[in-house]
Amino acid sequence: MKIVKAAELNMKDFHQRRVKLEKTKEKIVEIVELVKHKGDAALIELTARFDKVELKSIQVTQQEIDEAVARVPQNVKEALTTCVENIRKFHRTQWNNEPEFRGEGMELGRVFVPLDSVGVYVPGGKANYPSTVMMASIPAKSAGVKTIIVCTPPDKDGKVSDVVLAAAHMCGISHIFKVGGAQAIAAMAYGTQTVPKVQKIVGPGSMYVVAAKELVRNDVGVDFMAGPSEIIVIADDSANPVFVAADMLAQAEHDEEALVVAITDHESLAKKIQEEVMRQLEEVPKKVIASKSLEKYGHIVIVKDMDEAMHITNEIAPEHLSLNVRSPRKLLEKVRNAGSVFLGDYSAVAAGDYCTGPNHILPTGGSARTISGLSVDDFFKKIYYQNVSKEELRKLSKTVITMAHVEGLDAHALSVERRLEKSDKGHPPEKTDGKPKEK
Amino acid sequence: MKIVKAAELNMKDFHQRRVKLEKTKEKIVEIVELVKHKGDAALIELTARFDKVELKSIQVTQQEIDEAVARVPQNVKEALTTCVENIRKFHRTQWNNEPEFRGEGMELGRVFVPLDSVGVYVPGGKANYPSTVMMASIPAKSAGVKTIIVCTPPDKDGKVSDVVLAAAHMCGISHIFKVGGAQAIAAMAYGTQTVPKVQKIVGPGSMYVVAAKELVRNDVGVDFMAGPSEIIVIADDSANPVFVAADMLAQAEHDEEALVVAITDHESLAKKIQEEVMRQLEEVPKKVIASKSLEKYGHIVIVKDMDEAMHITNEIAPEHLSLNVRSPRKLLEKVRNAGSVFLGDYSAVAAGDYCTGPNHILPTGGSARTISGLSVDDFFKKIYYQNVSKEELRKLSKTVITMAHVEGLDAHALSVERRLEKSDKGHPPEKTDGKPKEK
Numbered sequence: 001m002k003i004v005k006a007a008e009l010n011m012k013d014f015h016q017r018r019v020k021l022e023k024t025k026e027k028i029v030e031i032v033e034l035v036k037h038k039g040d041a042a043l044i045e046l047t048a049r050f051d052k053v054e055l056k057s058i059q060v061t062q063q064e065i066d067e068a069v070a071r072v073p074q075n076v077k078e079a080l081t082t083c084v085e086n087i088r089k090f091h092r093t094q095w096n097n098e099p100e101f102r103g104e105g106m107e108l109g110r111v112f113v114p115l116d117s118v119g120v121y122v123p124g125g126k127a128n129y130p131s132t133v134m135m136a137s138i139p140a141k142s143a144g145v146k147t148i149i150v151c152t153p154p155d156k157d158g159k160v161s162d163v164v165l166a167a168a169h170m171c172g173i174s175h176i177f178k179v180g181g182a183q184a185i186a187a188m189a190y191g192t193q194t195v196p197k198v199q200k201i202v203g204p205g206s207m208y209v210v211a212a213k214e215l216v217r218n219d220v221g222v223d224f225m226a227g228p229s230e231i232i233v234i235a236d237d238s239a240n241p242v243f244v245a246a247d248m249l250a251q252a253e254h255d256e257e258a259l260v261v262a263i264t265d266h267e268s269l270a271k272k273i274q275e276e277v278m279r280q281l282e283e284v285p286k287k288v289i290a291s292k293s294l295e296k297y298g299h300i301v302i303v304k305d306m307d308e309a310m311h312i313t314n315e316i317a318p319e320h321l322s323l324n325v326r327s328p329r330k331l332l333e334k335v336r337n338a339g340s341v342f343l344g345d346y347s348a349v350a351a352g353d354y355c356t357g358p359n360h361i362l363p364t365g366g367s368a369r370t371i372s373g374l375s376v377d378d379f380f381k382k383i384y385y386q387n388v389s390k391e392e393l394r395k396l397s398k399t400v401i402t403m404a405h406v407e408g409l410d411a412h413a414l415s416v417e418r419r420l421e422k423s424d425k426g427h428p429p430e431k432t433d434g435k436p437k438e439k
Numbered sequence: 440m441k442i443v444k445a446a447e448l449n450m451k452d453f454h455q456r457r458v459k460l461e462k463t464k465e466k467i468v469e470i471v472e473l474v475k476h477k478g479d480a481a482l483i484e485l486t487a488r489f490d491k492v493e494l495k496s497i498q499v500t501q502q503e504i505d506e507a508v509a510r511v512p513q514n515v516k517e518a519l520t521t522c523v524e525n526i527r528k529f530h531r532t533q534w535n536n537e538p539e540f541r542g543e544g545m546e547l548g549r550v551f552v553p554l555d556s557v558g559v560y561v562p563g564g565k566a567n568y569p570s571t572v573m574m575a576s577i578p579a580k581s582a583g584v585k586t587i588i589v590c591t592p593p594d595k596d597g598k599v600s601d602v603v604l605a606a607a608h609m610c611g612i613s614h615i616f617k618v619g620g621a622q623a624i625a626a627m628a629y630g631t632q633t634v635p636k637v638q639k640i641v642g643p644g645s646m647y648v649v650a651a652k653e654l655v656r657n658d659v660g661v662d663f664m665a666g667p668s669e670i671i672v673i674a675d676d677s678a679n680p681v682f683v684a685a686d687m688l689a690q691a692e693h694d695e696e697a698l699v700v701a702i703t704d705h706e707s708l709a710k711k712i713q714e715e716v717m718r719q720l721e722e723v724p725k726k727v728i729a730s731k732s733l734e735k736y737g738h739i740v741i742v743k744d745m746d747e748a749m750h751i752t753n754e755i756a757p758e759h760l761s762l763n764v765r766s767p768r769k770l771l772e773k774v775r776n777a778g779s780v781f782l783g784d785y786s787a788v789a790a791g792d793y794c795t796g797p798n799h800i801l802p803t804g805g806s807a808r809t810i811s812g813l814s815v816d817d818f819f820k821k822i823y824y825q826n827v828s829k830e831e832l833r834k835l836s837k838t839v840i841t842m843a844h845v846e847g848l849d850a851h852a853l854s855v856e857r858r859l860e861k862s863d864k865g866h867p868p869e870k871t872d873g874k875p876k877e878k
Contacts, residue, residue, distance in 0.1 A: 075837075075841050076841055076845055078837075078838070078841075079837070079838040079841035079842050079845075080842075082835070082838040083838060083842065089540070090540050090547050093537065093538060093540045094537060094549075095534050095537045098532065098533060098534045099532060101528070101529050101532045101796065106795060106796075107782075108529055108795060108796050108797055110533075110797075110811075110814070111771065111774070111780075113774070113775050113776075115808075115809060116775070116808075127846060127847050128845060128846060128847075129846060130842070130845065130846070131842060131846065163845050199808055199809050200809050214657075218653075218664070220809075221808075221809035221810070225657070242857055243854075243857065243858055246850070246853055246854035246857045246858070247854050249850040249853070249854070250848070250850045250851045250853070250854040252850070253848060253849070253850040253851070254848070280850075280853070280857075283853065284849065284850045284853070285849045285850075286847075286848075286849070286850065290850065328826065329826075332550065332824055335550070335552070335822060336552050336555070337552075337820070338822050339822070339823065340822070340823035340824070340825070341550075341822060341823065341824040341825070342824075342825060342827075343546075343824060343825065343826035343827075344826055344827070345829070345858070346827050346828055346829045346831070346832045346858060347825050347826055347827040347832075348827070348832060348839070348854050348855050348858060349854070350839055350843060350848075350851035350852070350854045350855055351827060351832060351835055351839050351855060352823075352825055353839075353842075353851060354838060354839050354842040354843070355835055355838045355839060355842070356545060356547060356825050356827060356835065357540065357545075357547050357825070358547055358549075358823040358824075358825055359823065362823075368820065368822075369554075369555075369638055369660075369820075370554060370638050370639050370659075370660035370820065371660070371820065372549075372819075372820050372821040372822070373821070373822075373823050375549070375821065377816070377821070380811075381776070381807065381808075381809065381810065381811050382811040382812070382814065382816070383774060383777055383778070383779070383780060383807075383811070383812075384778065384779035384780065384791075384797040384798065384801075384812050385771055385779070385780040385781075385782060385797075386779070386780070386781060386782065386786050386791055386795050386796070386797055387767065387768075387782040387783055387786055388781075388782075388783070388785050388786040388787070388790060388795060389785055390784070390785045392785070393785045393786075393787060393790060396521070396790055396794055396795065398514075398517075398518070399517070399518040399521040399522060399793060399794045400787070400789055400790050400792075400793050400794060402514050402515055402517075402518035403518050403519075403522065403569070403570060403792075403793040403794070404789060404793070406515055406518075406567060406569065406602050407566060407567060407568055407569070407570065408566050408567075408725075409689070409692060409693070409725075409789075410692070410723065410724045410725070411685070411688040411689045411691070411692040411719075411723045411724075411725065411729065412689045412692070412789035412792060413789070414685055414688070414689070414719070414722065414723070415682075415685035415686050415688070415689040415787050415788070415789045416787050416789055416790060418681055418682065418685045418719075419682055419685070419784070419785055419787060
């Protein structure tokens with residue numbers, strides 16, 4: 001991890017981080033096609049090949065779920081419950097309708113319709129990610145999605161971890177499938193005998209999963225292409241280097257490719273942060289991973305002021321942004337590109353990862369410039385509607401007819417003219433009172 | 440156009456309509472690369488090749504805009520004004536913030552940040568589409584996007600039509616570029632000496648444009664892949680076959696590939712609609728195009744009841760849905776998949792195309808199952824933030840630490856533990872009062 005002046009920073013190092021998936025896509029085309037055409041048989045064959053396990057059944061049985069829930073220790077159950085409650089409480093505040101616009105002779109608006117079905121991909125195999133289950137499924141449930149399924153790779157005994165099953169159970173999900181990787185994405189995109197086809201697939205995953213989402217995204221909705229984790233911590237002289245270093249390491253332990261940056265306007269703090277990171281690194285069990293990430297993408301950047309810090313931050317558009325400064329609210333106003341922002345000393349990113357409420361499935365690789373973190377909004381369609389009275393149509397007719405002729409679309413003009421002709425041939429008179437048919 | 444019973448309907452005919460872009464993508468890779476590497480020189484070369492015109496300058500000058508605005512006839516100016524006002528009025532009602540969630544020791548929420556820059560693609564060459572300018576740019580403006588540019592192909596004299604320039608002018612856009620096709624998309628995605636790189640590209644276009652959007656969509660935001668127009672009209676015995684037929688023809692004149700369907704529970708009405716379509720077809724200047732669309736995708740479907748009509752409609756997920764029935768509001772409640780819904784006899788789709796207010800850039804090809812029509816929401820990022828007090832972090836610490844250990848992320852646990860250690864080494868005491876740093 002190096003200390004650099006802002007002027008020495010090579011922004012290309014950051015901008016070129018996005019994973020190039022072309023080669024991975026080529027490799028998995030065959031997998032996707034196999035699942036598409038052979039269904040369950042392909043899933044069993046591919047799970048044997050990649051997960052080294054012969055599945056007896058693809059779907060987790062209710063008995064397996066019940067037993068897993070029973071086995072989960074009480075403290076973990078309590079932790080899951082707190083997470084679920086807090087995430088649910090917060091996501092319920094997210095917008096899901098808006099007022100109708102009523103003009104004199106028009107009613108206009110949008111109806112918010114939840115998706116019918118959503119598939120959640122939960123990484124697994126070596127580690128367990130119950131938090132992914134919660135973060136992906138709770139906003140879908142809040143939106144009103146009826147069918148939510150989970151796909152997650154089995155371990156070498158053909159099992160899904162107890163805590164993942166318990167988290168799914170607490171989120172009200174009972175359809176869980178022991179399939180991982182590109183084959184899971186293909187199964188949810190096209191359906192097999194056992195795995196239902198869904199309308200949208202969400203959740204993070206390996207580069208095979210991400211590449212598979214890219215391959216199928218014309219046939220099914222997908223959230224976004226999540227890459228390695230990222231954090232920028234902006235620190236002024238009020239910041240505690242112990243906390244800054246701790247958040248940096250909590251990000252670095254995720255992935256050798258994780259981006260870990262601190263930005264400060266105090267050179268002496270930069271040194272302290274560096275020392276703290278090195279000191280704390282010794283206590284991190286995943287030291288090997290964290291060291292690699294720090295070596296590759298670890299930066300402590302010295303800036304002349306907070307404006308420069310914000311400029312660099314908005315250029316990088318990090319997944320997580322921690323504002324360890326005296327007036328974090330003021331700095332928040334200058335954030336233009338970031339996934340999720342953590343204000344002040346005690347908004348530990350790790351707390352947000354699990355249980356403060358906001359979502360942790362966030363845009364990476366610079367995509368925060370245009371994309372938002374997963375939310376209830378991602379599980380709605382907003383369908384426009386309009387109810388126009390005859391009188392209003394008459395008022396607008398000149399505009400429509402003029403525009404239609406300008407665009408060379410005469411049948412468009414005719415469709416209005418015919419409605420306003422004196423005799424509405426063949427039409428029952430009670431429909432021509434000039435008002436919308438009903439309110 | 441055929442009359443069929445619901446049971447005879449082959450849904451595959453509808454589901455397979457989505458344009459396969461693989462071959463088109465292969466063809467235009469070279470174009471995109473050329474623009475990426477040669478910038479303006481490539482744009483001039485490609486415009487000469489495809490639009491048969493030697494551009495003197497790529498950007499439309501202010502003088503050209505002023506002269507165009509002056510030349511536009513008064514009635515067209517008035518029509519444009521009405522469109523702009525109505526579209527703006529409606530889009531301003533669209534949601535753009537939500538309340539903050541305040542717990543005892545937490546403040547959570549999302550800030551809504553408009554995109555920095557948006558590129559609008561406006562089809563052109565043979566026809567003029569001022570309505571596209573308005574529908575794509577007004578929601579962006581409403582969201583607060585500062586930089587909006589337009590790319591549109593020039594005609595054979597190297598000019599952009601007066602009415603398109605006037606519409607752009609009225610929408611507050613002054614950066615207009617005479618570039619069309621895949622090269623325009625590449626220019627906006629990567630930037631050239633003249634055309635600025637934007638954060639998101641919106642607007643419909645030919646299959647080359649759509650394919651180019653697919654090619655660049657990992658490097659720039661795009662709206663969605665719009666295909667040929669679609670309409671379903673649901674008609675009960677209260678419907679006027681003259682109006683139904685007129686709306687069908689207004690859709691059919693768009694494109695030989697347009698989907699034009701009427702669904703009714705009255706066999707006699709089906710016949711009347713068919714007769715009306717044939718009669719009115721004779722009066723449509725774009726009869727050749729409309730006939731081909733009707734021949735290929737024209738259907739009048741006879742159903743046993745409105746539930747069956749809605750079932751078929753939701754399966755097809757049409758771009759436009761017209762409810763020509765006695766109680767359209769009731770039927771609206773059953774719509775799950777559609778882009779925009781038109782209620783009753785007088786909500787002519789053509790009026791919605793121009794000036795009632797809702798957007799006309801809508802999902803097609805079945806993508807209305809998961810995607811919504813263009814709106815203000817498409818021009819915002821929603822950035823999560825959280826401000827957690829020390830006390831609240833202490834309360835949540837057991838949950839975070841338990842979850843972190845379950846997921847094997849010990850540095851996550853440490854990042855919380857270190858914040859709650861008795862002595863906050865090196866940290867000024869006034870920051871440890873247990874409250875968020877500021878409200």
